[in-house]
Amino acid sequence: MGTLVLLRHGESVWNAEGLFTGWVDVDLSVAGEEEARKGGELLRDAGLRPSVVHTSVLKRAIRTANIALEAADLHWLPVRRSWRLNERHYGALQGKNKAQTREAYGEEQFMVWRRSFDTPPPRIADDDAYSQVGETRYADLPPELMPRTECLADVVQRMLPYWYDAIVPELAAGGTVLVAAHGNSLRALVKHLDSVDDETITGLNIPTGIPLVYELDENFTPRTKGGEYLDPQAAASAIEAVKSQGAR
Numbered sequence: 001m002g003t004l005v006l007l008r009h010g011e012s013v014w015n016a017e018g019l020f021t022g023w024v025d026v027d028l029s030v031a032g033e034e035e036a037r038k039g040g041e042l043l044r045d046a047g048l049r050p051s052v053v054h055t056s057v058l059k060r061a062i063r064t065a066n067i068a069l070e071a072a073d074l075h076w077l078p079v080r081r082s083w084r085l086n087e088r089h090y091g092a093l094q095g096k097n098k099a100q101t102r103e104a105y106g107e108e109q110f111m112v113w114r115r116s117f118d119t120p121p122p123r124i125a126d127d128d129a130y131s132q133v134g135e136t137r138y139a140d141l142p143p144e145l146m147p148r149t150e151c152l153a154d155v156v157q158r159m160l161p162y163w164y165d166a167i168v169p170e171l172a173a174g175g176t177v178l179v180a181a182h183g184n185s186l187r188a189l190v191k192h193l194d195s196v197d198d199e200t201i202t203g204l205n206i207p208t209g210i211p212l213v214y215e216l217d218e219n220f221t222p223r224t225k226g227g228e229y230l231d232p233q234a235a236a237s238a239i240e241a242v243k244s245q246g247a248r
């Protein structure tokens with residue numbers, strides 16, 4: 001019931017520089033803006049017209065949605081935003097270089113921090129330059145919910161209330177819903193939708209800027225497991241690029 005379109009933001013400035021980002025509010029790179037435009041054109045060419053858009057509260061997802069909607073001539077769609085769609089909080093790794101981290105701690109630890117289901121990176125200190133504690137956009141977030149680090153299991157837990165309360169009712173009404181978010185918050189959603197086990201999810205990567213479409217049945221289960229990328233070829237090579245981030 002309903003169509004769900006997932007869109008990871010286009011390349012950010014820190015993606016391009018190879019830095020762990022998480023909740024740091026970095027902008028799109030020029031290439032990322034182009035990816036967002038292409039994503040919007042893919043939506044338009046596929047004849048997909050969302051009835052509503054959801055984004056995180058981070059500007060790389062917000063701007064990706066804006067640029068994609070502009071390219072699809074859909075500027076007017078209603079939009080809702082939630083911190084629950086934010087990227088996984090990367091803890092003390094936020095702002096650190098991925099290749100240098102891999103070098104310093106070794107491949108195994110690096111991949112545990114990047115992709116394991118239940119091991120979070122070390123917590124970030126509240127006085128760290130890359131901490132979000134005290135940012136006005138999180139003023140309504142109960143202090144005990146403000147993360148200092150997150151593993152993917154934490155993201156699943158904080159994202160699901162938004163899925164059930166805000167997104168599912170719109171799908172139940174038969175709408176097409178666009179969610180513009182992040183690599184790891186979308187991995188959390190895909191894990192839930194496709195019932196991916198904790199081990200398999202470590203190998204799943206989401207490419208930037210390519211819409212992933214799920215047709216859902218009456219139980220909000222995908223009719224096709226894994227959904228369908230609107231440009232499968234571009235998705236395959238972009239997935240490889242995400243996988244190899246931090247490699248020399």
Ligand SMILES: O=C(O)[C@@H](CO)OP(=O)(O)O
Pocket residue numbers: 015019020021022023087088090114183184242245
């Ligand atoms: O740095 C991050 O926040 C994420 C997404 O860009 O990176 P990774 O793919 O390493 O989880």
